[in-house]
Amino acid sequence: MASKKSDRIRRQLEAYAFMAERCAVCWHPKFVKRFNKTICLHHIVGRRGLDPHDHRNLLPVCEECHRLHHDGDSRRELTLGHILTAKLEEDGEEMFDLEFLAKLLRRAGLKEDPKPLPAWVTEERVKNARLLTSRPYLERD
Numbered sequence: 162m163a164s165k166k167s168d169r170i171r172r173q174l175e176a177y178a179f180m181a182e183r184c185a186v187c188w189h190p191k192f193v194k195r196f197n198k199t200i201c202l203h204h205i206v207g208r209r210g211l212d213p214h215d216h217r218n219l220l221p222v223c224e225e226c227h228r229l230h231h232d233g234d235s236r237r238e239l240t241l242g243h244i245l246t247a248k249l250e251e252d253g254e255e256m257f258d259l260e261f262l263a264k265l266l267r268r269a270g271l272k273e274d275p276k277p278l279p280a281w282v283t284e285e286r287v288k289n290a291r292l293l294t295s296r297p298y299l300e301r302d
Contacts, residue, residue, distance in 0.1 A: 170214050178202050181221030183293075185251040186239065186278075187285035189223045190293050198223045203230065205244055206262050206271070217258045218265060220248050242276035249275050 181200050183190045191200045203220045204213055212218075222230070229239040249257045263270050 174202055174214060174219075177216060177219060178221060183221075183289070184223035184226055185220050185247045186222055186226040186243070187282060188289040188293075189225075189285070190289060198225065201227055203227055203244070205241075205248060206265050213265060215261070217252075217256070217261050220244060220251065222247075237281050238279055239282075240273060240276070241271065242273040243278055243282070245271070245273065245275040246278055 178200055181191060184198075184200060189198050200221045200223055203222045205218050205220055207213065226239060229237050230244060245259070259271065259274075
């Protein structure tokens with residue numbers, strides 16, 4: 162039987178994922194039926210430390226970007242530095258907290274700083290921005 166704490170954490174994570182409208186990396190919209198991609202939450206520095214489920218350690222990403230980050234692909238690189246840039250863009254400078262992320266790992270800093278997103282991400286964003294404006298693909302209530 163699941164504990165009350167794990168149920169609470171699961172509900173918080175589900176709520177945070179539900180609020181996300183698109184992948185923070187490639188901007189793939191959440192409600193596009195045609196491609197059937199779902200948005201999941203990526204723990205930027207893993208699930209260790211004091212409060213790994215804090216929103217400052219979470220980034221909504223599509224399944225494809227999540228897989229690329231964890232499994233790697235030499236043609237479509239997605240490093241920690243790229244993930245940090247997406248988080249910075251998503252949250253803004255006021256909410257972006259590198260110090261908090263480092264503290265989760267009990268370190269003074271992370272192994273990478275935010276770095277410019279690769280060209281393939283920019284290309285995907287352009288494509289996916291078009292999807293958002295072409296309403297026929299959006300699910301309707």
